[in-house]
Amino acid sequence: xxxxxxxxxxxxxxxxxxxxxxxxxxxxxxxxxxxxxxxxxxxxxxxxxxxxxxxxxxxxxxxxxxxxxxxxxxxxxxxxxxxxxxxxxxxxxxxxxxxxxxxxxxxxxxxxxxxxxxxxxxxxxxxxxxxxxxxxxxxxxxxxxxxxxxxxxxxxxxxxxxxxxxxxxxxxxxxxxxxxxxxxxxxxxx
Amino acid sequence: xxxxxxxxxxxxxxxxxxxxxxxxxxxxxxxxxxxxxxxxxxxxxxxxxxxxxxxxxxxxxxxxxxxxxxxxxxxxxxxxxxxxxxxxxxxxxxxxxxxxxxxxxxxxxxxxxxxxxxxxxxxxxxxxxxxxxxxxxxxxxxxxxxxxxxxxxxxxxxxxxxxxxxxxxxxxxxxxxxxxxxxxxxxxxx
DNA sequence: ACTATTTCTTGTCATAGGGCAAGAAGTTGC
DNA sequence: GCAACTTCTTGCCCTATGACAAGAAATAGT
Numbered sequence: 001x002x003x004x005x006x007x008x009x010x011x012x013x014x015x016x017x018x019x020x021x022x023x024x025x026x027x028x029x030x031x032x033x034x035x036x037x038x039x040x041x042x043x044x045x046x047x048x049x050x051x052x053x054x055x056x057x058x059x060x061x062x063x064x065x066x067x068x069x070x071x072x073x074x075x076x077x078x079x080x081x082x083x084x085x086x087x088x089x090x091x092x093x094x095x096x097x098x099x100x101x102x103x104x105x106x107x108x109x110x111x112x113x114x115x116x117x118x119x120x121x122x123x124x125x126x127x128x129x130x131x132x133x134x135x136x137x138x139x140x141x142x143x144x145x146x147x148x149x150x151x152x153x154x155x156x157x158x159x160x161x162x163x164x165x166x167x168x169x170x171x172x173x174x175x176x177x178x179x180x181x182x183x184x185x186x187x188x189x190x
Numbered sequence: 191x192x193x194x195x196x197x198x199x200x201x202x203x204x205x206x207x208x209x210x211x212x213x214x215x216x217x218x219x220x221x222x223x224x225x226x227x228x229x230x231x232x233x234x235x236x237x238x239x240x241x242x243x244x245x246x247x248x249x250x251x252x253x254x255x256x257x258x259x260x261x262x263x264x265x266x267x268x269x270x271x272x273x274x275x276x277x278x279x280x281x282x283x284x285x286x287x288x289x290x291x292x293x294x295x296x297x298x299x300x301x302x303x304x305x306x307x308x309x310x311x312x313x314x315x316x317x318x319x320x321x322x323x324x325x326x327x328x329x330x331x332x333x334x335x336x337x338x339x340x341x342x343x344x345x346x347x348x349x350x351x352x353x354x355x356x357x358x359x360x361x362x363x364x365x366x367x368x369x370x371x372x373x374x375x376x377x378x379x380x
Numbered sequence: 381a382c383t384a385t386t387t388c389t390t391g392t393c394a395t396a397g398g399g400c401a402a403g404a405a406g407t408t409g410c
Numbered sequence: 411g412c413a414a415c416t417t418c419t420t421g422c423c424c425t426a427t428g429a430c431a432a433g434a435a436a437t438a439g440t
Contacts, residue, residue, distance in 0.1 A: 061333075066329055068325055068328070080317075080321050080322070081319065081321065084314055084315060084318045085315055114307055117304055120304070123314070124274050124303075124314075124317070127270075127314070128270040128317075131317065131321050131324060134321060134325060135258055137328050138258070138327050139258065141328060141364070142256060142331065142364035143251075165417065165418090166417070167417075167418090174328075174331070175398085176397075178419080178420085179396085181418060181420080182397090182419085183397095184418095185420090336426075337426095356387070357386095365427070366429085368388095368427090369426085371388060371390080372389085374388095374389095382439100383438100383439090384438085384439080384440105387436070387437085389433085389435090391433105392429105393429085394428080394430105395427090396428090397426090398423105398426095399424080400422090400423095401420100401421090403418105403419085404417100404418080404420095405417080405419090406415100406416080406417070407414100407416070408413100408414085408416090409413090
């Protein structure tokens, strides 16, 4: 089963619906380092990862980049505000390894969203879930120590820790690469 | 104009649509301290604030409560994952002052969501916006000092700082009440 | 009005993590 | 295989914020 089938699994989507949805996607590949979206652009599509690793990041006022998310297999790679509100994004999305994805553009998405009831339900569920995870992230930054957050990431998304450069993992965790290097050293002892 | 008209303003919603939507809401009041939702329950409605102040909070593993959001006039008070995924929530929503709200239950919402195209667009836009704000919050916790975050909150939501107990503002900012007290003292000098 | 409770302030001390800089290790391109 | 670059580690010192505890101020209940 490919990642599209995994992503669009939903009780209100029939086999036929699924066929339509999956058929609206096109395969695309990105080379390591390539950008799928740059700040200032208006997103006109989103992607479902088939393989590889990507990250999303923003620049803060000092120009420092902060990784806001990582994406691996069967993750939906999307900048929701830009795509749905048709406004320029503040985010960048970049391939950290060579990647294979399925992409769907805004118009196709819209048509499906307003014709298939199950699809709009799916979309809403997906958004709720993202919002939930986003809130959890803030709470985690507030209540857990850097070490705890690192260990959690290591457990829940080992691929990210293994494949992404340390500095990106560090900014995702909200610490400096120096600190992460030390934390990693400490936790290796255990 | 009441808060409902402000909240549901959207280019794809006609006057007639608006009437239907607004008509599906019922006025309700909550006394200071009262809970609208408690962890473990499944949300079956959401609210639009007419007046007053509320907060949402979660308990972390130590039982400490962390305020995740404040709500004032014309804010939509909703626990999206529980309401839309029909699962028990981890959040609590509590009135910090006496409050007046408009509430709408899940069934009415569903009917409107699947019959009015403009309403599902509105909902999606609202969710994108929330997700955007949520991401910003994480970035802010990561990149700004406690003092900067306090000053930003003071500027963007003065009511919250004025009306909410310091400890809730503190946990929202991700610091202890002790630190917030000191920050407030310092910033008063300026 | 009086007590109990909660909220807020302040002091002392401890510590996680940051800033900076040097060098080691690994990667990339030719 | 070498140069250039990026990534990662380590040392030293510093600062923002936390932990704990005592008391002051405000609020709520009777």
